[in-house]
Amino acid sequence: MAARGRLALYDAQLGAEGVVWSRCWTGASGAVLPTAPTDAGHLVKQTTIKKRFEQFLRESSLKVTPQRRRIFDRVFSTHEHFSAERLYAWLREEEGPRVSRATVYRTLDVLVKGAFIESLDTGTGELMYEHVLGHHHHDHMVCLACGKIQEFRDERIEELQRLAAEKLGFRVVSHVHRLSGYCRTCGARNRSGSSPDPGA
Ligand SMILES: [Zn+2]
Numbered sequence: 001m002a003a004r005g006r007l008a009l010y011d012a013q014l015g016a017e018g019v020v021w022s023r024c025w026t027g028a029s030g031a032v033l034p035t036a037p038t039d040a041g042h043l044v045k046q047t048t049i050k051k052r053f054e055q056f057l058r059e060s061s062l063k064v065t066p067q068r069r070r071i072f073d074r075v076f077s078t079h080e081h082f083s084a085e086r087l088y089a090w091l092r093e094e095e096g097p098r099v100s101r102a103t104v105y106r107t108l109d110v111l112v113k114g115a116f117i118e119s120l121d122t123g124t125g126e127l128m129y130e131h132v133l134g135h136h137h138h139d140h141m142v143c144l145a146c147g148k149i150q151e152f153r154d155e156r157i158e159e160l161q162r163l164a165a166e167k168l169g170f171r172v173v174s175h176v177h178r179l180s181g182y183c184r185t186c187g188a189r190n191r192s193g194s195s196p197d198p199g200a
């Protein structure tokens with residue numbers, strides 16, 4: 001149920017964007033759903049992004065290797081926010097050409113430079129990544145206790161940011177809007193933990 005809601009959300013966002021490059025067929029946990037996309041159009045567009053990536057590698061004087069292709073595929077098969085170490089663990093656990101930790105880090109840098117993915121500073125010292133090409137812009141709330149990352153988008157906030165920039169004659173290229181705090185679960189736990197014991 002939750003997974004379907006998430007799918008619907010991304011479909012709606014992509015529809016609003018007007019450009020459908022890729023879709024995330026993932027559940028709330030980030031696991032790829034068994035219902036694989038079947039429409040040819042979708043598959044063609046996924047291939048287009050991959051071609052662009054390979055083109056970008058060549059332009060950056062980097063070789064198109066099975067390892068780099070594998071990293072690209074893994075990154076674009078999830079919408080989970082992941083760290084470099086998490087990605088490295090996935091690649092080690094799953095079948096495929098062996099990929100070194102250094103290659104994972106270097107390829108993530110290349111993907112960020114090419115705007116295929118974005119890095120997110122969670123404020124905890126570990127960078128998280130997510131693929132962004134083909135996705136509508138969104139902002140993040142990061143839980144300081146459990147590390148959970150929630151996505152949100154509010155047109156009013158987006159508009160106020162545009163107006164604030166316009167007033168100062170600032171041409172915005174991109175923005176990062178991150179809220180740090182406590183998620184519903186951790187917030188409730190903190191409150192119950194700090195409430196005075198009526199028996200004391
Ligand atoms: Zn925003």
Ligand SMILES: [Zn+2]
Pocket residue numbers: 143144145146147148182183184185186187
């Ligand atoms: Zn939390």
Ligand SMILES: [Zn+2]
Pocket residue numbers: 081130138139140151
């Ligand atoms: Zn995100």
